[in-house]
Amino acid sequence: MRLLGIETSCDDTAAAVVVDGRSVESNVLASQDEFHRVYGGIVPEIASRKHAETINAVIDLALRQAGRTFVDIDGVAVTCGPGLPGSLVVGVAAAQALALARDLPAFAVNHLHGHLFANYLEDPHDPSKALPAAPFLCLVVSGGHTDLIFVEAPDRHRVIGRTLDDAAGEAYDKVARLLGLGFPGGPAIDRLAQSGDPKAFDFPRGLHRERSFSFSxxxxxxxxxxxxxxxxxxxxxxxADIAASFQAAVVDALCDKTLAAAKDLGQTTIALAGGVAANSSLRHELRARASALGIRVLVPPLAYCTDNAAMIAAAAFYRGDVARVKPNELLVDPNFAW
Ligand SMILES: Nc1ncnc2c1ncn2[C@@H]1O[C@H](COP(=O)(O)OP(=O)(O)OP(=O)(O)O)[C@@H](O)[C@H]1O
Ligand SMILES: [Mg+2]
Incomplete structure (x- = not known):
């Protein structure tokens, strides 16, 4: 099944062609970073307008890079939420128009399912990598979420912990702004931290002493x-020392709670997902600490951690009938929950 995926939940306009939720034929992304950087964060009105200007060209390019036309496409998958309403509506309108005009099935996808199912996409650097086998634990760490998810089956997810305040990516972006590192902050702190001392300052690990799987x-x-x-x-x-010490506190908190949850639930596989899963220290630390406990860590390739449309097509494929809707029933849901 060859799906066209469309993603416009925040500030990236993205389209992709994916076969059977795994094989990525194209994955196109138009970043809006240069338009938002000057404001130090995402301006929803600008994001929505840029999506509207770019969406048709991005979809066209995704088809051309895949060497396909609409005749080859078996369905259209689109992010319906959570996200910025004015951004979501552009992708949903495009998907609806295409599905109606081409008489194609439509799939309403939760953006967070997209992040999780990025783990099911083929890794171009490791094509033989096995699919995650449920049950497993997934840590979704992104700009808007820090959620620990128990994946009982590909279509059955249970939230077992989440942040009580800021998301980890949001903390990266806000601290980067305090440090004058610009936007988006995660990659800038990640780079700078590599030349700093992570033990220079003892910044707090939120809710460290609590037995719950909540983050702060x-x-x-x-x-x-x-x-x-x-x-x-x-x-x-x-x-650099401040960046490294801040990052050490985030990574410590994420690893502690995730490993404690894995032990509590008797899970031996942890998957990482979301933009902060691109963080070099988190990838390294979680792998090292998990391996000492006999726990396997799966991490998507970098391009599938931050927002992209390939993950949306993958989620639609694995969710199947649960996500399938009539094209005219595609609706924006800015608060779409797990
Ligand atoms: N290397 C990195 N280290 C740390 N954080 C990173 C890195 N790369 C990206 N990020 C952070 O990831 C976040 C973006 O991730 P993503 O695109 O998944 O978030 P979002 O789509 O805005 O939010 P959500 O998925 O919760 O709706 C930003 O906060 C960014 O700073
Ligand atoms: Mg995201």
């Missing part, structure tokens, strides 16, 4: 702010 990152962000106010000289002299 707002106290960490505030601790970095107070540190900069008390030691303005560190802003230049020890920027």
């Amino acid at each position: 990152f707002s106290g960490l962000k505030t601790a970095v702010r107070y540190h900069l106010e008390a030691h303005p000289e560190d802003r230049t002299a020890r920027l």
